[in-house]
Amino acid sequence: MNTPKVVEHIVKWLKDYAENAKVNGFVVGVSGGIDSAVTSTLCAKTGLPTLCVELPIHQAESQVNRANEHIKQLRERFSNVDEAEVNLTSTFEDFKLVVPQVDPSPRVDLALANTRARLRMTTLYYFAGLKGLLVAGTGNKVEDFGVGFFTKYGDGGVDLSPIADLVKSEVYEIATYLEVPQSIQKAQPTDGLFGDSRTDEDQIGASYDELEWAMQMQDQGKTNDDFKDRELEVYKIYTRLNRINQHKMVPIPVCEIPKELK
Secondary structure, three states: OOHHHHHHHHHHHHHHHHHHHOOOEEEEEOOOOHHHHHHHHHHHOOOOOEEEEEOOOOOOHHHHHHHHHHHHHHHHHOOOEEEEEOOOHHHHHHHHHHOOOOOOOHHHHHHHHHHHHHHHHHHHHHHHHHHOEEEEOOOOHHHHHHHOOOOOOOOOOOOEOOOOOOOHHHHHHHHHHOOOOHHHHHOOOOOOOOOOOOOHHHHHOOOHHHHHHHHHHHHOOOOHHHOOHHHHHHHHHHHHHHHHOHHHHOOOOOOOOOHHHO
């Protein structure tokens, strides 16, 4: 990958899109992870106002520290970067009190994890509306179009996706080029939605390197019969998630009414 040229291309694309949309700049939710660090840096490089928002909900101290380190570094490098913090922990806890109480279960845990992401999306759009900004998405290609590892109308609720055509390894290449803090580059990827130490790999059952491989194999038309052992296991994980999460990746289905019925 020609990393400098890719960065230049994305920055120009972001700037052109914002100017054509007649908005002021961008707002990015910064989590302390590699994807949001790269996205916010790319937005900052446009020279347009870029608001980095930290949105903790029972967040691990290590994640908060990495987010703060990144935002501090960005503000030192780019005069167009501003920051805000909205601690949504009490909002999340209030939400749990007003919805019907149910017995604990994995399904409840997942519903609440997705609620965290949707509370963050709502907050980002509040700032976007207030300041005339676009919400920049932080999803990469494997997450957005491979396994659907994002929350519908949560971190998937964005105005534009600058890194969604880059697989995770390419995001890391760009992070190095952009001088993203080493603490972020070395951290295990996590969505931070469950209030514990589980990583993305823990949830998915495969690493991003493995998922990138499986994505390539599917593009080549491979089937389960082409693999065995760990490769077969990974390929099954990837294809299962790709299949069941198609509802996140394709446009919302519209029931079209036949003309003769109107």
